[in-house]
Amino acid sequence: IDKYSGYLYCGDCGKRMYLHRSKTMPAEKYYFQCGGYQQGKSRCSVHNIKEQVLDTIVLAQLKSMIALASNHSDEFYAMATEKGKAEAKKYYASAEKEKSQLTTRIHELDNIIRCLYEDRVVGRITPERYDFLASGYEVEQAQIRTKLNELNDKINEIDLQEKYVKDFIAKAKEYINIEKLTPEILRAFIKRIDVYEKEVRYSRTCGNTIVIQYTFQLGKN
Known part of the structure; x- marks a missing residue:
C-alpha cells in the first residue's frame, strides 16, 4: 500500500508523484x-526521491512539529493562528469585494434574460434567437454561482482555522511518541507534501526540498 497516495505532489509542476516498486526490487530502492x-503531461524533469529517504525527512519534520504542539501548546497556538488571522483579514477584504461584483452581475443577467423573454413574447426576436442568447447568459450565471460557492467555501475554511489548530494540538498529545509513518498518522496531521527537484540536478549529495502542509495550515490542498 502506498501510504502517500493523495498526499504527494511534484513541487515544480504540481502533478502527483507515483510510487515505483516491483517484486524483484528491494524495498530500500522503492522511489x-x-x-x-512520466506521463508526458508536463515539461518537468525526471526527478525522483526514494521512499525511505522521504520517510526519514517527513517523520523528522512531523515529530518536531508534534513535539512543539504538545509541549508548548500556547506558543504553538499563537504562532499558528497569527499567520492565519493576517491571511484571513487580507482575504476577507478581497473576497467580499469580489462577491459583491459577482452578485451584481447575476442580477444584471437576470434582467437581461427577462428582457429577452419579453422581446420573444412580443415577437421582436425569434424563439431560436432567444434560446441561443439566453443559454449563453445562463451558462455565465452558472459559472458565477460556482465561483461564489468557491469563495464561500474558502471563507468557511478560514473561519475554521482556530478549530484546525486546536485539533492539531489535541492529536499531537495523542501521538507524541510516533516512530513510524502510517496512513492514519498522515491523515491526522498532513494535508499535502511537495517534493521539488534537487538544486543541483542529478547530484548524489544534494537532497530534494520537501515542503509539508499540515492540517492546521490554510492554503492549497
Whole structure:
C-alpha cells in the first residue's frame, strides 16, 4: 500500500508523484517520480526521491512539529493562528469585494434574460434567437454561482482555522511518541507534501526540498 497516495505532489509542476516498486526490487530502492514527467503531461524533469529517504525527512519534520504542539501548546497556538488571522483579514477584504461584483452581475443577467423573454413574447426576436442568447447568459450565471460557492467555501475554511489548530494540538498529545509513518498518522496531521527537484540536478549529495502542509495550515490542498 502506498501510504502517500493523495498526499504527494511534484513541487515544480504540481502533478502527483507515483510510487515505483516491483517484486524483484528491494524495498530500500522503492522511489517516487513526478507523474507529469512520466506521463508526458508536463515539461518537468525526471526527478525522483526514494521512499525511505522521504520517510526519514517527513517523520523528522512531523515529530518536531508534534513535539512543539504538545509541549508548548500556547506558543504553538499563537504562532499558528497569527499567520492565519493576517491571511484571513487580507482575504476577507478581497473576497467580499469580489462577491459583491459577482452578485451584481447575476442580477444584471437576470434582467437581461427577462428582457429577452419579453422581446420573444412580443415577437421582436425569434424563439431560436432567444434560446441561443439566453443559454449563453445562463451558462455565465452558472459559472458565477460556482465561483461564489468557491469563495464561500474558502471563507468557511478560514473561519475554521482556530478549530484546525486546536485539533492539531489535541492529536499531537495523542501521538507524541510516533516512530513510524502510517496512513492514519498522515491523515491526522498532513494535508499535502511537495517534493521539488534537487538544486543541483542529478547530484548524489544534494537532497530534494520537501515542503509539508499540515492540517492546521490554510492554503492549497
